[in-house]
Amino acid sequence: MKSPVAASRRTANRPSSVSQRSTVERDSWRFRILWGVTILIFVLVLGRAFLLQVVQHKFLQAKADAMVLSVDTIPAHRGMLLDRFGTPLAISTPLTTLWLDPKEYLQQKAEMEDTQAKLRKDPNSKSLKLKLPKTNFDLGALALAVGIDPNQLNAQIQSKPRSRYLSLKRQMRPEDADVVMSRKFQSVYKQTDYQRYYPQAQPNAQILGLTNRAGKGIEGLEANFDEALTGHDGKMRVMHDKQGNRIKDVDLIESERPGEDVKLSIDGRIQYIMYRELAASGIANNARSATAVALDPQTGEVLAMASWPSYNPNDPDGLNNKDAMRNRAVIDSFEPGSTMKPFTISAALESGKYQPYTQVNTSPGSLTIAGHTIHDHGNNGMLDLKGIIVKSSNVGAAKIALSLPSNTLPLFYERIGFGKKTTLGFPGESRGLILPEKLWNPAEVATMSYGYGINVSLIQLAQGYATIAAGGVQHPVTLRKVEGTAPGKRLFDEKIASEVITMMEGVTAPGGTAKQAAIPGYRVAGKTGTAHKLRPDGRGYSETEYRGLFVGLAPASHPRIVIAVVVENPVGQYYGGLVAAPIFAKIMTESLRLMNVPMDKSLAVDKKAGK
Numbered sequence: 001m002k003s004p005v006a007a008s009r010r011t012a013n014r015p016s017s018v019s020q021r022s023t024v025e026r027d028s029w030r031f032r033i034l035w036g037v038t039i040l041i042f043v044l045v046l047g048r049a050f051l052l053q054v055v056q057h058k059f060l061q062a063k064a065d066a067m068v069l070s071v072d073t074i075p076a077h078r079g080m081l082l083d084r085f086g087t088p089l090a091i092s093t094p095l096t097t098l099w100l101d102p103k104e105y106l107q108q109k110a111e112m113e114d115t116q117a118k119l120r121k122d123p124n125s126k127s128l129k130l131k132l133p134k135t136n137f138d139l140g141a142l143a144l145a146v147g148i149d150p151n152q153l154n155a156q157i158q159s160k161p162r163s164r165y166l167s168l169k170r171q172m173r174p175e176d177a178d179v180v181m182s183r184k185f186q187s188v189y190k191q192t193d194y195q196r197y198y199p200q201a202q203p204n205a206q207i208l209g210l211t212n213r214a215g216k217g218i219e220g221l222e223a224n225f226d227e228a229l230t231g232h233d234g235k236m237r238v239m240h241d242k243q244g245n246r247i248k249d250v251d252l253i254e255s256e257r258p259g260e261d262v263k264l265s266i267d268g269r270i271q272y273i274m275y276r277e278l279a280a281s282g283i284a285n286n287a288r289s290a291t292a293v294a295l296d297p298q299t300g301e302v303l304a305m306a307s308w309p310s311y312n313p314n315d316p317d318g319l320n321n322k323d324a325m326r327n328r329a330v331i332d333s334f335e336p337g338s339t340m341k342p343f344t345i346s347a348a349l350e351s352g353k354y355q356p357y358t359q360v361n362t363s364p365g366s367l368t369i370a371g372h373t374i375h376d377h378g379n380n381g382m383l384d385l386k387g388i389i390v391k392s393s394n395v396g397a398a399k400i401a402l403s404l405p406s407n408t409l410p411l412f413y414e415r416i417g418f419g420k421k422t423t424l425g426f427p428g429e430s431r432g433l434i435l436p437e438k439l440w441n442p443a444e445v446a447t448m449s450y451g452y453g454i455n456v457s458l459i460q461l462a463q464g465y466a467t468i469a470a471g472g473v474q475h476p477v478t479l480r481k482v483e484g485t486a487p488g489k490r491l492f493d494e495k496i497a498s499e500v501i502t503m504m505e506g507v508t509a510p511g512g513t514a515k516q517a518a519i520p521g522y523r524v525a526g527k528t529g530t531a532h533k534l535r536p537d538g539r540g541y542s543e544t545e546y547r548g549l550f551v552g553l554a555p556a557s558h559p560r561i562v563i564a565v566v567v568e569n570p571v572g573q574y575y576g577g578l579v580a581a582p583i584f585a586k587i588m589t590e591s592l593r594l595m596n597v598p599m600d601k602s603l604a605v606d607k608k609a610g611k
Contacts (some may be wrong), residue, residue: 009165071253076231077214077318078194079259081208081222083268084301084481088206090222092194096177098146098168102157105187109137115365136185142168142185171195196222200268202310203275206327207266207479209427210313220327221264221479222440223427231259263481265301268319271536272293273590278308278565281583285570291328291334292565292583293458294591297466297553299486300475302424303561303591305329305459323449333430333455334566336575337531339393339549340413342449342500343464345385345411348400349496356385356499362395370443374398374450384504390512401449406440410449415491416464416474418456423476432456451529461562465551469559473495501525505556507582517552519589526552528576533569545569550580555600559590 054603115131122128139157143150146169156166168188172180177190196211198204209220217226234256274292282290294304307328311318320323336549348354365379380391388396401409413419419434432453435444447453459477467474471494474487487503504525508517513528529549532541548567553559564578565587573579 060590071235071237073213074178074234074236074256075192075194076233076256077197077258078211078231079229080261081225081229082263083266083271084260084264084303085268086263087268088092088199089204089264089266089268091197091199093197094174095171095193095195096174096190097193098131098172098177098180098188098190100142100166100168100185101156101187101189102160102163102166103337104164105137105157106161108135110131112137133186133551135184137186141183142180142188145171145180145183145185153206196313198313200272201312201314203272203306204268205310205313206307206325206329207305208313209390210319219325220427221262224425224479225262226260229259232257233585264486265296265299265303265479265481266305267303267591267594269594270304270587270591271306274304274587275306275310277583277586278306279310281567281579282308285567285572287567287571287577287579288569289328290565290567290583291332291458292563293329293462294586294587295462295466295477295562297562298475298478299482300423300488301468301479301482301486302459302462302479304587305479308475327426327428329458330424330426330429332459333432333457334547335452335454335531336456336461337451337529337547337549337553338394338525339529339576340449340454340456341389341392341397342468342504342527343413343416344397344401344409344449345503346468346492346496346500347409348404349493349499350412351408353403354385354400356503359384360388360393360396360399362388362393362399362497365395367395367398367446369398369402369446370441372443372447374446376400386506389500389503389527390506390509392513397449398446401445402442405440406445407437410434410437410440411450413454416467417465418454418460422457422459422463424459424479426479429459430455430457432460447478451531458564458566461549461551462562465553465564466499466562467491468497469553469562470497501553501556501559504552508552510576512550513575514550514577514581515578517550517585517588519554519585519592521601521603522554522588522592522597523556523601524552524554524585524588525556526550526581528578528581530574546574548574548576548579550576550584552581552584554589554592555597557600560595560597561588563588 048304078092080088083089112133115128117126119125139151139154143153150167160166171193174192181188181190194215196215197310198208207220209217209222211222212218217223219412222229235253237253274294278290278292289307292304295301296303296549305327309324311324313319359382362380362383365376367374374394376393376395380387380393383391383393383396387393387436408579413434419432421429421431435453436562444453463474463477470488473488473490475488504527505523506512507514507526507528508524509515514526517526518524528548529546531549532543533545533547535542546569548570549565551562551564553562565585566585567579570579
């Protein structure tokens with residue numbers, strides 16, 4: 001039997017199976033670690049909150065806003081072009097463009113198909129049902145709704161899966177676009193654009209010009225007044241959902257400023273009549289073109305300016321004929337022929353060497369200068385200055401020019417405005433041509449006296465006659481309505497202008513070259529011109545191609561309207577008195593009536609003269 005002492009010793013040497021009781025002193029390092037970790041986590045959380053809420057607040061707010069907010073452009077309404085009475089000649093109508101976001105569409109479609117697959121496994125899941133989009137993914141229905149080929153639409157989306165813009169249909173009526181949008185097609189959006197519309201299209205086409213798809217003026221007055229017409233776009237901040245659908249307008253950043261309306265000097269009624277008569281005569285004479293300009297000589301305002309053939313700017317297919325798009329009255333220049341003789345006579349009167357009754361011997365109807373022979377239509381013998389204009393004597397005009405210093409006629413032409421652009425500021429305007437001073441030899445000066453060797457535009461020619469009509473005072477030509485007193489500059493004496501007008505009245509009287517320009521009840525003054533056209537190769541003048549002109553004013557006692565007409569390449573009859581003068585008479589007759597201009601001649605006198 002073992003003794004108790006031995007048992008006690010064995011017990012004392014055996015390891016204890018029970019842990020010693022923990023004390024604060026023994027386990028303090030554990031508390032320090034725990035509190036250290038807790039404080040560190042708190043500091044990290046606090047620092048992260050500071051970083052997000054203070055340091056990166058603006059950046060994160062911007063990122064969040066970008067996910068739900070965007071800035072839309074509010075297009076400014078383009079101003080109207082109005083005639084002098086406020087009738088719209090060019091207006092902007094709101095149209096809608098529908099477009100699709102292919103990338104967004106494919107992403108949303110993939111999410112929708114994934115949700116549908118999960119629903120097939122768990123049909124009763126309410127959360128999955130809530131994820132299903134409420135939009136229409138049917139591309140076939142979308143294509144039919146906008147009138148395009150479904151296969152083509154699908155091919156376009158698949159070919160550019162990362163694209164953010166695919167035009168579906170442009171220039172839709174807003175009400176038609178709203179019908180499509182009401183069907184909630186996925187990723188389909190709309191934007192409002194403005195299409196330019198021209199109520200009186202062909203008569204005004206070349207003068208008004210047109211705009212591009214962006215609404216910027218690129219031709220004619222649309223380009224000339226583009227800055228005033230354009231206005232300034234506005235900006236709106238809008239909120240949209242996950243699918244990009246617009247939910248609401250948040251706030252207006254900047255209001256749009258509509259463009260200004262521009263009131264033109266054009267009289268829409270005269271413009272229509274002018275184009276109608278140009279078209280009728282151009283077709284009847286099988287001409288290449290017919291162009292006319294009407295001016296108010298007392299203000300310089302362009303009352304009408306038209307050319308045939310024209311085009312329809314409302315029809316995109318009409319923009320292929322570039323020749324018809326040219327404003328010939330301003331852009332084209334040509335040799336004006338005998339319509340320059342009134343200016344030659346004016347220069348002669350101003351020189352003091354000639355009086356209206358001065359006689360000039362035009363026999364035998366021809367004149368040779370430096371190997372070049374000038375011809376008249378027959379031998380007119382002795383002619384006074386009126387006779388030279390009435391008979392349209394080239395020989396008489398040349399002899400007058402040669403009797404003056406060589407620079408007299410060219411400088412007088414330049415003073416009137418030939419050889420330089422007018423004040424119209426029309427895009428592409430021609431300055432015409434007067435030969436340089438070193439070429440002012442006798443042959444060239446003689447040729448210039450009857451309208452060859454010089455190039456002018458129709459607007460320059462009309463401006464020159466308007467200066468005569470205004471008593472020697474030239475008012476800057478303008479396409480904007482003049483308010484108040486028009487500025488003017490005297491270029492030559494009023495007496496000279498009056499004498500030349502009296503001489504030109506004989507042109508429309510019996511025995512003159514333009515009897516068809518006469519108008520019952522009105523004294524009409526004017527001058528014909530019939531010019532051979534240069535051959536295409538530049539080697540002399542054609543014997544088969546002509547230019548017929550007539551420029552006139554009425555009433556001669558107090559001119560209110562000047563009209564210049566040119567017909568290019570008429571077939572058959574080609575004299576200015578036969579092809580251009582009748583156009584002048586029809587336009588002038590209607591214009592005087594519309595403007596309520598009093599008659600200045602008894603109708604009985606016209607009946608007695610057999611008119």
